[in-house]
Amino acid sequence: MTTNSAHTVQIYLLGKEYQIACSEEQIPELKLAARQLDQKMRNIRDTGKVIGLERIAIMTALNLSHELIAGQSDDDKKRIEQEERLDLLNKKLHSALNHFKPTRI
Numbered sequence: 001m002t003t004n005s006a007h008t009v010q011i012y013l014l015g016k017e018y019q020i021a022c023s024e025e026q027i028p029e030l031k032l033a034a035r036q037l038d039q040k041m042r043n044i045r046d047t048g049k050v051i052g053l054e055r056i057a058i059m060t061a062l063n064l065s066h067e068l069i070a071g072q073s074d075d076d077k078k079r080i081e082q083e084e085r086l087d088l089l090n091k092k093l094h095s096a097l098n099h100f101k102p103t104r105i
Contacts, residue, residue, distance in 0.1 A: 009021075041057065
């Protein structure tokens, strides 16, 4: 039996604790997301070029958004390439079928 009741989960970002409410089913994904976000924030902080929690969070959010958009673009490109291949195969199939049509007498 699954439940959608909210649970409070503690996550840590750059050593600060945050209380997040989520359903029991989402807890493992939330914890994984928090660990990955914390690591990305630490990477940005460790460059020494960005100072302040808010700025680190904004730069991390921008980087993640860019990665998401770039990933979507790659998926779109793959989908378009697949559609073009299917169109080409479809044309070849029609051509082959027309070539082997029986002639009427």
